[in-house]
Amino acid sequence: MDLIAEGVTQAFWLLVKGDRGIFQIALLTLKVSGLATLISLAIGVPLGTAFALGRFRGHDAVASIVNTGMGLPPVVVGLWVSIMLWRYGPLGSLRLMYTPTAMVIAQTLIALPIITGLTMSGIGQLDPGIRVQILSLGATRWQLIWLLVREARLAILAAIMAGFGRVIAEVGASMMVGGNVVGQTRVLTTATSMEVGRGNFGTAIALSLILMGLTLAITSWLTHLQQKGRTTVQ
């Protein structure tokens, strides 16, 4: 019990004193995971929509691959991104290993299948009648897609929350491709893991509380958007 009290007190003081190190770590966490989520959103929503609406050969196989990708283990992603980005790897000349950019790449690969898959199921769940109705009103193909995406926006917001929640909580890939370098690639999860390793359980608890607070704040904002969308629909 002492430990919990110590951790909570420490979290309080770190926040109150505005510890620069912690602030920097929290900011980088938001930047990396936020950017990875936004990129996954920009790619995943069109992709998920296309998979949901398109009828092409191998459709079911693609859907299965996307759904499997939703459970892609971060350490596996970390390993493969490392292999690609190492100096003597295929993309080594980009010099991205142990940079925040490398972490964004890894986290994007983790979030992308989640956002694609949930978008796919969200659009797929829409009443087929809607399509007929929209088309009968004389909509073009692109207008139809846009309207369907709008209809599925509650599911898409849920997809964003799931993707963001996964990457901000992820430690394996960030540790491997980022290296937990102080002031450069240290994020809340890798810092927590390191502080536990150093036996600084109080600081670790403090970091974990900050991480959960941040996630709660972001998710609340997204939920707010989602609920606003829901009430005005009816």
Place this chain on the structure above:
Amino acid sequence: MLSRTSVKRSSRILLTTLLLAILTITASAAAPAREVILATTTSTADTGLLDALIPIFEQKTGYIVKTIAVGTGQALALGGRGEADVLLTHAPSSELPLVNNGDVVERRLVMHNDFIIAGPAGDPAKVRGLKSATEGLSRICNSQSVFVSRGDDSGTHKKEKEIWAKLGVKPSGKWYVEAGAGMAHTLNIASEKEGYTLTDRGTYLALKKNLALDVLVEGDAILLNIYHVMQVNPEKFSKVNGPGGLAFVEFMVSPEVQRIISTFGVDKYGDPLFFPDAGKNVDDLGK
């Protein structure tokens, strides 16, 4: 429906954040030539020694250090593939092959401390006070007392395997727990399981307040823990930062750093965690 303006506003916020994030992240990526990748063991990082030294190095030389704290085995593997610029490790017998095949150059003795066998105060295997590490592990094995091994091919794990090999025993069984983790995690596991473990003294002292483990065996010559710094050979690996690696090697053996090492940890633990050895002959250590 979401009103048109709120959708517009949300997407504008999202776009601005995206752009800002891309800008700041690209800006924070430093020029490659000014970066030095240091692959090292967890003990130098977990004790806080590198936190004390790296800022001084960065300020003096203008290089930015990326410290990758992994086990010595992995650090040497990174060096052997040219994926790091400089190594700080503690497994002399595994370092020498890299020197011999030209993967690393400028290998210098930096410091030492010692390994100890730590275990529960109850000491079920009756090893307390033994002067021989081999005898200690032998008793632990014979009494089937819990022993937590690093199991990660780190310098400490290599040392443990060296002692088992000397004993002619291949440890296995329910009592032999392979953690596959860093020193600090391994110590925590040993403490929770009331088991024995081989640890470097530095990490043990740094974590002692959270551990229910005593120092039981110490002082055997085989338990000497020797740290070398070495530069990954830029002539063999063209992508390695040669000047940066060399600067770090010279920094670690400089009088200023050696002085800092000699007093590091005294204020917190009463004793220094490491003993500076730059310029000494490795065969003279521990005499």
